[in-house]
Amino acid sequence: MADDMDISPSSPRGTKRKGDDSLPLPAPRRIKALAQDVVNKIAAGEIIVAPVHALKELIENAVDAGSTTLEVLVKDGGLKLLQITDNGHGIDKEDLPILCERFTTSKLKAFEDLTSIGTYGFRGEALASISHIAHLKVTTRTKGSSCAWVAHFADGKLASPKPGQSAEPKPIAGRQGTMITVEDLFYNVPSRRRAFRSGSEEYAKILDLVGRYAVHCVGVSFSCKKAGENSGSSMTVPASASVKDRIRQIHGSTAANELVPLSAEDDRWGFKCDGWVSNANYSAKRTQMLLFINHRSVESPAIKKSVEQTYATFLPKGGHPFFYLSLEIEPQRVDVNVHPTKREVHFLNEDEIISVICDELRNSLSKVDTSRSFMTQSLLSNPKIPFATPMKQTIPATPTTGDASDRSGSKAPQTATKKRNDNHLVRTDASARKITSMLQPQRSVDEIANGDDEMEYEHTEKEPMACRLTSIKDLRAEVRDAIHNELTDIISTHTFVGIVDEQKRIAAIQGGVKLFLVDYGMLCSEFFYQVGLTDFANYGYIRFNPPLSLHDLLKVAVEQEKNNAGDAADEVDWDDVIEIVKEQLIGKAALLSEYFSMEITAEGELCSIPLLMKDYTPSIAKLPQFLLRLGPHVNWNDEKGCFQTLLREIASFYVPESMPLPPSAVVDDSGKGKGKAVEEDPDTAARRKKLLRSIEYTIFPACKARLLGTQGLLKGGVMEVANLKGLYRVFERC
Structure with a gap:
C-alpha cells in the first residue's frame, strides 16, 4: 500500500523545520482515497476500542433479538475469547452472507428513521467492525429452521474455517438463538493489543457492563464467567429477579437495603424517569451511577454532577450515592448518533429534564430521611424500654481537636496540624455542660430528672389495624408536601438547652452552631397531630x-x-x-x-x-x-x-399546659430591698416539676425522632437567635 502513495522525504525525526524564503517550496501532496481495508480498520478502531465495547454491541443485539437468556464466556479479559449465547429469534440463513458487511441492518431504512429509533443497534457496524479485527464465528438458528447454521467471517465477508474448505454456511445441530464467538481480538492491530495491561482489568470492565444490563433488562437472565472456570469471579442473575433483587445480587445488600424508588415525569419535556436511589443512610467512597436513556447504557457528566450536588445536602462530606435511573425520552428529541460507541446521546431540554429529576430526588430523600423515624407506637409491659430507637446520625458533627496523648497509644505522625476553626465546632458530648449551668436558676432541670414514680402499663388484646382510608392517606400526604427540609434537619439533630419561659411555652435548642427559640406549644401541637396520623386507629x-x-x-x-x-x-x-x-x-x-x-x-x-405517647399524660x-x-x-x-x-x-x-411564672423574691413596700421569698403551692410545684421533666426527657426526644418540620412551624414556631459563625465575625471586629 505504501508503494501506491506519494510520500515526500521527511526531515530528521524531532527536527523543527524553519521558514526560509530562499528554499523552494515542496510540491503539494496528491490526495488519494484510502484503501477499503484501511477504512474498515479505522472504523473498527473507533467503534471497538476494547473488548467491553465489542461485548456491549453483542449484548444489545441479543436483547434486540428478543432474548430472555444471555450467557457470556470470557478468556483473557475478552482478548483471547469473547462468546455470547442467546435464545433470541436468530438470523436467517439467507442473511448470513451480508451479516458482517458495513451498514447492513434490519432496524433502519431511511435516515429519517433515526428520529424514531427504538432499538439498541441501528447502523449495522458492530459485527462488521469486529470481523475486521478478530476471528468471528456465528452459529444461529431461527424458530422455523430445521437446523442451525454456522458461518465464519473475516474482513466483513464469509470466510472458510480452514484452507481449502468452502466459505458457505454449514448446517449443524443447535438450539434456537445465536452464539457469536470472537477470538483473538486485535490480532492484526498489535499497537492496540499491547495497550491492554491485564486480562483481569478487562474482565472487571466486562463484569461491570454485564451487571448494568442485568439490572436494567428485567425478565432477562444473565450469566458471565471465565472460560474453564466453574466458580470464582462469575455472575448469574435469574430472569425472575426484580430490579431491587438484581441490584442486591450485583452491588451487594449494603446498597440494596437503603434504596428507595424514584419516579418523575413531565409531558412538557416529553420524558419519564424511573429508578432506585440510595437514601441518606448509604454513603460510598465514589458515586455508583447506572444510567439508561431509552434503555441504552450511557454516560452523562451533567446528570451525574447534578445528582451528586443534590445528595451533597444529605450525605456527610466525602460521601457518595448509588443510583439507577432509566429515562424514556421521546425519540424525536434524542440524537443517538453522536458517538461511535453510542456511549453518549444528546437530547433536547437537557437542563430542564435534569432539574425536574433532581427536584423529585430531593423530595424523595427528604421524605425518606425523616420517615425513617416514624415508628408505630405500642404499649409495652416494661416501662423502662425506651420510647423510640434513636435515629441514625445523618449529618456528622465536626470533631474537636485534642492532644495527641488523648487519642491512642501510638505515636502521632509528624504532620502539619490543621488550624481549628472554633466557629465550626458543635457540642456533641451529652455529658458536657449545658448553657443553663452557666446561669443561676431557682432550680435545675437536671436535679429533677429522676423524680416522680414511673407510670404503669398493661398489654391489651387489640390487634394493630392497617389504615386503608383514603382520607387519612390524603392527610398524611399533605404533611409530606409541607415538609421544610432545613427545619426537619434542625429538629432531628438538635440538642435541648432549656426552658426559657414556662408561661409563654418557649424553649431553647441548639442546632449545629445555631441557637433557636422554639414555641414548644406550637411544636407539640404539630407533633401530636403527626403522631395521630401515623398511628391512626392504633392508639x-x-x-x-x-x-x-x-x-x-x-x-x-x-x-x-x-x-x-x-x-x-x-x-x-x-x-x-x-x-x-x-x-x-x-x-x-x-x-x-x-x-x-x-x-x-x-x-x-x-x-x-x-x-399517643408513653411516659407522658396530658x-x-x-x-x-x-x-x-x-x-x-x-x-x-x-x-x-x-x-x-x-x-x-x-x-x-x-399540648403541655401553660404554667404560671414561678414565684421569686418580692419587693417590700418601699420599693427597696430584695424582700422575702414566696413559697409556691405544693400542688403547682409538683405539676411544674413533672411537666419540666416530661418536656426535656420525653417530648423533645420524641420530636427529635419523629417530628417532620413543616412550613407552618416557620411562622412563629422557631426563631434563630444566635449563630456562632456570626458571633465570631462580630467579635473579630471588636
Whole structure:
C-alpha cells in the first residue's frame, strides 16, 4: 500500500523545520482515497476500542433479538475469547452472507428513521467492525429452521474455517438463538493489543457492563464467567429477579437495603424517569451511577454532577450515592448518533429534564430521611424500654481537636496540624455542660430528672389495624408536601438547652452552631397531630376508674366558658349546650371507640381517652374543655374534615399546659430591698416539676425522632437567635 502513495522525504525525526524564503517550496501532496481495508480498520478502531465495547454491541443485539437468556464466556479479559449465547429469534440463513458487511441492518431504512429509533443497534457496524479485527464465528438458528447454521467471517465477508474448505454456511445441530464467538481480538492491530495491561482489568470492565444490563433488562437472565472456570469471579442473575433483587445480587445488600424508588415525569419535556436511589443512610467512597436513556447504557457528566450536588445536602462530606435511573425520552428529541460507541446521546431540554429529576430526588430523600423515624407506637409491659430507637446520625458533627496523648497509644505522625476553626465546632458530648449551668436558676432541670414514680402499663388484646382510608392517606400526604427540609434537619439533630419561659411555652435548642427559640406549644401541637396520623386507629388507652360523667365534665367546661365570656355569657343557653354536645358524643361513640380509643357508654360515661405517647399524660385539667370543643369545632359531616379537626383537637389537648411564672423574691413596700421569698403551692410545684421533666426527657426526644418540620412551624414556631459563625465575625471586629 505504501508503494501506491506519494510520500515526500521527511526531515530528521524531532527536527523543527524553519521558514526560509530562499528554499523552494515542496510540491503539494496528491490526495488519494484510502484503501477499503484501511477504512474498515479505522472504523473498527473507533467503534471497538476494547473488548467491553465489542461485548456491549453483542449484548444489545441479543436483547434486540428478543432474548430472555444471555450467557457470556470470557478468556483473557475478552482478548483471547469473547462468546455470547442467546435464545433470541436468530438470523436467517439467507442473511448470513451480508451479516458482517458495513451498514447492513434490519432496524433502519431511511435516515429519517433515526428520529424514531427504538432499538439498541441501528447502523449495522458492530459485527462488521469486529470481523475486521478478530476471528468471528456465528452459529444461529431461527424458530422455523430445521437446523442451525454456522458461518465464519473475516474482513466483513464469509470466510472458510480452514484452507481449502468452502466459505458457505454449514448446517449443524443447535438450539434456537445465536452464539457469536470472537477470538483473538486485535490480532492484526498489535499497537492496540499491547495497550491492554491485564486480562483481569478487562474482565472487571466486562463484569461491570454485564451487571448494568442485568439490572436494567428485567425478565432477562444473565450469566458471565471465565472460560474453564466453574466458580470464582462469575455472575448469574435469574430472569425472575426484580430490579431491587438484581441490584442486591450485583452491588451487594449494603446498597440494596437503603434504596428507595424514584419516579418523575413531565409531558412538557416529553420524558419519564424511573429508578432506585440510595437514601441518606448509604454513603460510598465514589458515586455508583447506572444510567439508561431509552434503555441504552450511557454516560452523562451533567446528570451525574447534578445528582451528586443534590445528595451533597444529605450525605456527610466525602460521601457518595448509588443510583439507577432509566429515562424514556421521546425519540424525536434524542440524537443517538453522536458517538461511535453510542456511549453518549444528546437530547433536547437537557437542563430542564435534569432539574425536574433532581427536584423529585430531593423530595424523595427528604421524605425518606425523616420517615425513617416514624415508628408505630405500642404499649409495652416494661416501662423502662425506651420510647423510640434513636435515629441514625445523618449529618456528622465536626470533631474537636485534642492532644495527641488523648487519642491512642501510638505515636502521632509528624504532620502539619490543621488550624481549628472554633466557629465550626458543635457540642456533641451529652455529658458536657449545658448553657443553663452557666446561669443561676431557682432550680435545675437536671436535679429533677429522676423524680416522680414511673407510670404503669398493661398489654391489651387489640390487634394493630392497617389504615386503608383514603382520607387519612390524603392527610398524611399533605404533611409530606409541607415538609421544610432545613427545619426537619434542625429538629432531628438538635440538642435541648432549656426552658426559657414556662408561661409563654418557649424553649431553647441548639442546632449545629445555631441557637433557636422554639414555641414548644406550637411544636407539640404539630407533633401530636403527626403522631395521630401515623398511628391512626392504633392508639393506646388512658382508662378512668371509675368512669367519668360526661355531663359533669361538660358542666365544668361551661363554667370556664361563662367566666371567659363575661357579659355575653347570658346570651347563651348553656344547659342546652351541655346536652347537645353530650348527645353528639354519645351518638358518635362507635366512631370514637374504633378509631380514637375514646370509649363512651350509652349512659354518658367516659371510660377512656387515647394514649399517643408513653411516659407522658396530658393535663387532665384540660379534659373538660377538650370534650366541649369536640361539639362545635369538629366537622362531623365530612370524613376527611372530621378526622383532621378531631386529630387537631386531640393534639391541642396533648399540648403541655401553660404554667404560671414561678414565684421569686418580692419587693417590700418601699420599693427597696430584695424582700422575702414566696413559697409556691405544693400542688403547682409538683405539676411544674413533672411537666419540666416530661418536656426535656420525653417530648423533645420524641420530636427529635419523629417530628417532620413543616412550613407552618416557620411562622412563629422557631426563631434563630444566635449563630456562632456570626458571633465570631462580630467579635473579630471588636
